[in-house]
Amino acid sequence: MTDLNEPKHAAEPEKPFKQVLRESAVRTLIEGAAWAVGFAVVYLILFSFTH
Numbered sequence: 001m002t003d004l005n006e007p008k009h010a011a012e013p014e015k016p017f018k019q020v021l022r023e024s025a026v027r028t029l030i031e032g033a034a035w036a037v038g039f040a041v042v043y044l045i046l047f048s049f050t051h
Contacts, residue, residue: 015023
């Protein structure tokens with residue numbers, strides 16, 4: 001039987017929940033901005049070709 005008190009990821013230090021939330025929120029914002037820029041560029045290129 002394994003020890004239940006033993007941390008599963010010993011190499012990773014435990015981060016506070018708020019810090020993890022903030023990091024994931026920042027990552028989501030950056031990814032969303034990247035997707036928006038990509039879609040805008042594609043849309044503008046298609047728009048300029050079709051008109």
